[in-house]
Amino acid sequence: MKAPVTHEVTPREGFLPIKTNAFDRGxxxxVLGIFLHLLWMRFLEQAIPLWVCTILAVAIGIYIIKRG
Known part of the structure; x- marks a missing residue:
C-alpha cells in the first residue's frame, strides 16, 4: 500500500500574481518596456527625451527580474 503524497506549500515571495521564473519576469x-516607450512617444516625447524612458524601463525591468 502506497503512502499518500503530501505537497509542501511555500508562500510566494514576489509581487507578481503568478509563479514565474527569471525568463518569465524578463x-x-x-513587454512593459515596449508599452512604456509607446506611451512615452505618444504623450511625453515633446517635453522629455525618449532616453529618459529607456533608463526608466531598464530600471523597472531589473526590479521585476530581481523582486518579481
Missing amino acids: FIGV
Missing part, C-alpha cells in the same frame, strides 16, 4: 519587463 519577458514581462521587455
